[in-house]
Amino acid sequence: MKNQPNHELLDYYKYVMRLREKVPALYTENIEFIHENAEAKVLAYYRWSDEGTRAVVVANFSDTYLSGNSIPKFPAAGTWHEWMYNKMVEVGEEGFKFDLPEWSAQVFV
Secondary structure: OHHHHHHHHHHHHHHHHHHHOOHHHHHHHOOOEEEOOOOOEEEEEEEEEOOOOOOEEEEEEEOOOOEEEEEEEOOEEHHHHHEOEEEEEEOOOOOOEEEEEEOEEEEOO
16 A cells, blocks of 8 residues: 555554643653663653653664663652553662663653
8 A cells, every 4th residue: 555654654643642632741841851871872751740640751862772771760660651562561669671672762651
C-alpha cells in the first residue's frame, strides 16, 4: 500500500496527542531534569501538575541501543506505566534500570 507509512506516522501522532491530553503534567511549567549522560546522549526529565499527574520522559539521542540504562534519581518508587510501549514497570527505591532503543524516547506516567 503506497500510503501505509503515512498512516502509521499519523496513528503515532494521534497516540502521542492522546497522551498529552490525558496527562496535564506534560504541558505545565513544572519541570526538573533528573538525569543527563552526555557521553551516552541520554536525557531524562520529570514533569508534574498541580492536579497530581506526573510524567518522566527519557530520551536516547544516539544511534546506540542502551541496555541496562540506569536513572538513580527517579521521582518515586512504585508501579509506573510506560506509555510508548504500553507496559507496566516497577521502580525501586534505588532507581530504575531499563533498556532504551536507539533514537527513541519512553514516557512513564
